[in-house]
Amino acid sequence: MTSDLRHVLSKARCRAACMVLVVLLAVPAQAENTRYTIEETSDGGFVRVDQQTGGMLKCAGERDAISCVPINDDSQKLREENAELRAENSALKQRVAELEQAAKAPxxxxxxxxxxxxxxxxxxxxxxxxxxxxxxxxxxxxxxxxx
The missing domain is CATH 1.20.5 (Single alpha-helices involved in coiled-coils or other helix-helix interfaces)
Structure with a gap:
């Protein structure tokens, strides 16, 4: 029974540590105009989303320790592709303007x-x-x- 009690206490400490971490992470988020959003997951962990960069961390507690791992996403690739498309669009608009100007030439x-x-x-x-x-x-x- 003592091992069951230890297991329950360990789990309770882990949850308490997670809650403390959530509160600690939430306080700066409120101070920064809600830059970070924290959502609880179905497995007892939580996900922290950076509203400015789109970066996400998956955090979970295991045996009195909490570990956070970045979640891979394609947001950086999408931002780079968006910038490339904007540059290409700008170049095409400039070319269209040049052609229209040439068409209006004397x-x-x-x-x-x-x-x-x-x-x-x-x-x-x-x-x-x-x-x-x-x-x-x-x-x-x-x-x-x-x-």
Whole structure:
């Protein structure tokens, strides 16, 4: 019976130590405008969440001692990815603004290139018409020859 009593007392001391730790952790949390949130878990331990960084600790008591272990989460990776996406978004917005500005640019450059293209097309048709007339003249000079 003494071992059962020791076990009960040990468990009671562990719970009391957990409660003292919870109270001690809660006092600074209230002073810091509730930076930390402490929630009891189903296994008798508790989880402390840092409201500013998102970091979490899982605490449990075993034989007169309390141990806390960080809970791995992806919040840091998500924050880094968020920062990368924001930078990419900013760069894309800047590129869109540059393209919109280029689209609103004076039409002189567009007209200049269009006029050059029209000159090339007109030159092509002039050459084609000259060749056609030369061909027609060559047919008139040599009637009766088969083509």
């Amino acid at each position: 039409e002189a450059t567009v007209k200049g290139s269009t006029e050059k293209q029209l000159d090339q097309i007109a030159g092509f048709f002039e050459d084609m018409v000259r060749r056609l007339f030369r061909f027609a003249q060559s047919l008139q000079e040599k009637p009766g020859e088969e083509i």
